[in-house]
Amino acid sequence: MTVKARVDSPVQQYLEALHRRVAELRDGDLASYIPELTRADPEWFGIAIATVDGQVYQVGDSRQPFTIQSVSKPFVYGLALADLGVEQVLAKVGVEPSGEAFNSISLEPGTGRPLNPMINAGAIATTGLIVGDSPQQREQRILEMFARYTGHPMTIDARVYASEARTGHRNRALAHLMRTFDIIETDPEPGLDLYFRQCAMLVTCCDLALMGAALANNGVNPVTGVRALPAAQVARVLSVMSSCGMYDYSGEWLYNVGMPAKSGVGGGIVAVLPGQVGIAVFSPRLDARGNSCRGIRVCEQISRDFDLHLFHTSRSTSAAIIRARYSAAQVSSQRRRRLGERDALTQQGDRVLVYALQGELTIGATESLVHEVLDALVGLEVLILDLAWVINVDQAAARLLADLARSVTDAGCTVLIAGAANTAAVRELVARAWPQSQELGVFQFMDSDQALEWAEDRLLAALTAPDPEVPLLDNDLCLTLSEPERAGLAMIAQRLEFAPGELVFRAGAPADALFLIARGRFEVRRPAAEQPSRRSSTLVPGMYFGELPLASGQPRSADVVARDGGTCWRIPFAAIDAGLRIRLLSTMAARLAERLAQQERMRCS
Numbered sequence: 001m002t003v004k005a006r007v008d009s010p011v012q013q014y015l016e017a018l019h020r021r022v023a024e025l026r027d028g029d030l031a032s033y034i035p036e037l038t039r040a041d042p043e044w045f046g047i048a049i050a051t052v053d054g055q056v057y058q059v060g061d062s063r064q065p066f067t068i069q070s071v072s073k074p075f076v077y078g079l080a081l082a083d084l085g086v087e088q089v090l091a092k093v094g095v096e097p098s099g100e101a102f103n104s105i106s107l108e109p110g111t112g113r114p115l116n117p118m119i120n121a122g123a124i125a126t127t128g129l130i131v132g133d134s135p136q137q138r139e140q141r142i143l144e145m146f147a148r149y150t151g152h153p154m155t156i157d158a159r160v161y162a163s164e165a166r167t168g169h170r171n172r173a174l175a176h177l178m179r180t181f182d183i184i185e186t187d188p189e190p191g192l193d194l195y196f197r198q199c200a201m202l203v204t205c206c207d208l209a210l211m212g213a214a215l216a217n218n219g220v221n222p223v224t225g226v227r228a229l230p231a232a233q234v235a236r237v238l239s240v241m242s243s244c245g246m247y248d249y250s251g252e253w254l255y256n257v258g259m260p261a262k263s264g265v266g267g268g269i270v271a272v273l274p275g276q277v278g279i280a281v282f283s284p285r286l287d288a289r290g291n292s293c294r295g296i297r298v299c300e301q302i303s304r305d306f307d308l309h310l311f312h313t314s315r316s317t318s319a320a321i322i323r324a325r326y327s328a329a330q331v332s333s334q335r336r337r338r339l340g341e342r343d344a345l346t347q348q349g350d351r352v353l354v355y356a357l358q359g360e361l362t363i364g365a366t367e368s369l370v371h372e373v374l375d376a377l378v379g380l381e382v383l384i385l386d387l388a389w390v391i392n393v394d395q396a397a398a399r400l401l402a403d404l405a406r407s408v409t410d411a412g413c414t415v416l417i418a419g420a421a422n423t424a425a426v427r428e429l430v431a432r433a434w435p436q437s438q439e440l441g442v443f444q445f446m447d448s449d450q451a452l453e454w455a456e457d458r459l460l461a462a463l464t465a466p467d468p469e470v471p472l473l474d475n476d477l478c479l480t481l482s483e484p485e486r487a488g489l490a491m492i493a494q495r496l497e498f499a500p501g502e503l504v505f506r507a508g509a510p511a512d513a514l515f516l517i518a519r520g521r522f523e524v525r526r527p528a529a530e531q532p533s534r535r536s537s538t539l540v541p542g543m544y545f546g547e548l549p550l551a552s553g554q555p556r557s558a559d560v561v562a563r564d565g566g567t568c569w570r571i572p573f574a575a576i577d578a579g580l581r582i583r584l585l586s587t588m589a590a591r592l593a594e595r596l597a598q599q600e601r602m603r604c605s
């Protein structure tokens, strides 16, 4: 797998500047208790960030291999949990922070159970739990597990392994001590050897960032799409990293940086911001507790600059998720309406309320939305929730929305859900929240325009009679004409009948007449790149169309179709004399101005 680094982004520039600044820091010493580690170049310094979208940013010695050491511990713990299940693992290794050094001999009094899997005792016991028929097979399984995180086969540094195997007396003592408590139930040597080999596995900073990103991505490597850890174990692994990942600096780390993390004496640190990024730093000079000095500085800085502390939550109000809120009096659907209907909607439109929501609906913001909607319920007939800009709904928010819909329908108001089909996650949650929606008085629409049209129709049905045939001289275009002009128009009008679905004209065709609708509905469809073409408006009796070329001389800009059949008067341009032409153009200009003002209101709402 080749990871493509991003070089053209502000994140990259930020990392380069940070790397330059922190490179000045020369505090700390190389780990020397494993003799081979003293061969590292103290100046090595790499930083890498991988996002859950699979973008990788890296700077400095981010491709320099080094031994993973203790950074391996949470990942092997994840494998043990996947192999044996949480109970069996907890029986052998606890999850309490020890507050002591990584190599301390801190075992639970009485049981001998190591306090957690991040100190050496706990890690050695955990490695001993990995399932396999032989030491080779166990090692193979561990290497394959890491390969799923990094996207490439892993190797072991033979010299570092041999160096630690020869000198790791303290770890050997710990393993044998745990054998006496039956925490390790068989010969401790093979498990200990495997632990040394696991710690001597070679990684790069870029590998560690991807491993962190996979944990951030609920266990799936974001570049390859391969699952490295069962989703059910991700929170457990991140929890022990949060409480115990940074040796006896873990409390302060959580306080200052606020991300689950793990460091190793090879100089690596991986930090995870769940749902977002994995961050890795490699610099082998360590502080007294065994953490990379530059690594800590880099993570503190990134956390501060980007506000990444896990517990830093911005206030969650309904304002964050309400993109727009408007009534049918303020904004109309694309369906064009006659003057009388427009007046009725202006007066009664407050009975239809639209909430256009956006972003991630979480419990906090949704809860305040619920209050706001319930307060607005008096006199409301239709509530439209437009979810077109919602990218995710968590379980709690979906429940709240379902409860809200129930309260709203109980109060006699209809709920319309629009735009839920846009995002798979939203679609699924809506389907779950309103299983048999129609019965509940909850209806779904493709988009808010169609929902709004439905709501308007409902308001108007209660207020006005069904569309009657509108005589030629009652058409909107004729209302301001003088008597002689009306007589002139009547002379040149040709009555035309259209069958259901019949095309009146097609976009691009030359234009030679305008049409006044007497009966039926006519749809204007703008040609769209993707099929089917988008309805841009529906026209009803008393309205007119095809008039713009009278002013512009341009061909038709849209298709017009008689939806269920209808009748129009066709007025040929050639038959319109100069005086009438000016009168018609000024009436059309006034209507156009009105429509533009309405669209403007819609954009600002």
Ligand code: GLU
Pocket: 068, 069, 070, 071, 102, 103, 120, 164, 171, 196, 199, 263, 264, 265, 266, 290
């Ligand atoms: N192999 C090392 C040990 O057990 C790992 C220590 C570490 O990275 O904290 O001593």
